[in-house]
Amino acid sequence: MEKIVFVGAGSMAEAVIAGICKQGTVKTENVFVMNRADEARLEFLQNTYGISIVSSDKNELRSADLVVLATKPKDINTAMEQISSLVNKHAVILSVLAGISIATIESGLGKHPIARSMPNTSAAIGKSATGVSWNSSISSEEKQEILNLLSSIGIVAEVEEDDLHAVTALSGSGPAYVYYLAEALETAAIRAGIEQPIARDLIIQTIEGAACMLRQTQEEPSLLRENVTSPGGTTEAGLQALTSGGFHEAVFSCIQHAEKRSRELGSDTVKESTSSS
Ligand SMILES: NC(=O)C1=CN([C@@H]2O[C@H](COP(=O)(O)OP(=O)(O)OC[C@H]3O[C@@H](n4cnc5c(N)ncnc54)[C@H](OP(=O)(O)O)[C@@H]3O)[C@@H](O)[C@H]2O)C=CC1
Numbered sequence: 001m002e003k004i005v006f007v008g009a010g011s012m013a014e015a016v017i018a019g020i021c022k023q024g025t026v027k028t029e030n031v032f033v034m035n036r037a038d039e040a041r042l043e044f045l046q047n048t049y050g051i052s053i054v055s056s057d058k059n060e061l062r063s064a065d066l067v068v069l070a071t072k073p074k075d076i077n078t079a080m081e082q083i084s085s086l087v088n089k090h091a092v093i094l095s096v097l098a099g100i101s102i103a104t105i106e107s108g109l110g111k112h113p114i115a116r117s118m119p120n121t122s123a124a125i126g127k128s129a130t131g132v133s134w135n136s137s138i139s140s141e142e143k144q145e146i147l148n149l150l151s152s153i154g155i156v157a158e159v160e161e162d163d164l165h166a167v168t169a170l171s172g173s174g175p176a177y178v179y180y181l182a183e184a185l186e187t188a189a190i191r192a193g194i195e196q197p198i199a200r201d202l203i204i205q206t207i208e209g210a211a212c213m214l215r216q217t218q219e220e221p222s223l224l225r226e227n228v229t230s231p232g233g234t235t236e237a238g239l240q241a242l243t244s245g246g247f248h249e250a251v252f253s254c255i256q257h258a259e260k261r262s263r264e265l266g267s268d269t270v271k272e273s274t275s276s277s
């Protein structure tokens, strides 16, 4: 897939662009980006990554091999209306949108090979955890090309389309949960008397170290947790406070609410397109 056009130029588009450009997956001169109105943003991406801006006649879409849909879910119907007559009929479509079904994309853009994915912002450093599913029009070669592209920004799991809502809740939104934990730990550490820069360093290393332990030892998280927890010690005291504060319930509820919201984003978009047609 030589020529790639990104429709949408926000955080997620940038994370994927940064990832594929840094990993050398594509030639930067073959990557084009467009958005709704923010020209300064397009110039920033052009200057930072050496990619190009889609011209005002959007002609690049006519010869695109891959079109990446990266608008907010609420904007996708308008975006598809604006581009559908221009997109090369052989182009593969790769969506990164939360909640938006393959059927919605098919009804907006017509029959194309479609990959619906859910990456996360760690794509920018090649560490995304991405889920992907396909429509029936995609060939095994096209799948492989998409898997190669997504693998260049992190790990990829092929899942059933319906499971992408849960993947979105888990790993699409997941980096935000970890940052939220880091924020809470830092506030608590400062309150306990540690200087902020020292607290920040200790937290980053603790999160990174624990993630690497999970990956490298392949041990159960519960076993690794038990290894840290001396009977009658500090960890036990801390974990008891988390448990009585409703830690498990909060995490279950977090994933449940995020998954539900992903489903709602999809049905809101379908409702909106039905009411405007
Ligand atoms: N952020 C994240 O962590 C993740 C996001 N996603 C998904 O990625 C998608 C984008 O999210 P994010 O990058 O955060 O959103 P942003 O708001 O940062 O970016 C949205 C982009 O879409 C552009 N846009 C809006 N309407 C159109 C249109 N009609 N034609 C072309 N471009 C248009 C906007 O342009 P302008 O600024 O000019 O209005 C903007 O560049 C969402 O669907 C989200 O669900 C998936 C995984 C993780």
Ligand SMILES: O=C(O)[C@@H]1CCC=N1
Pocket (backbone or CB within 6 Å): 098, 168, 172, 173
């Ligand atoms: O919050 C959102 O809706 C998007 C999808 C996953 C991460 N960010």
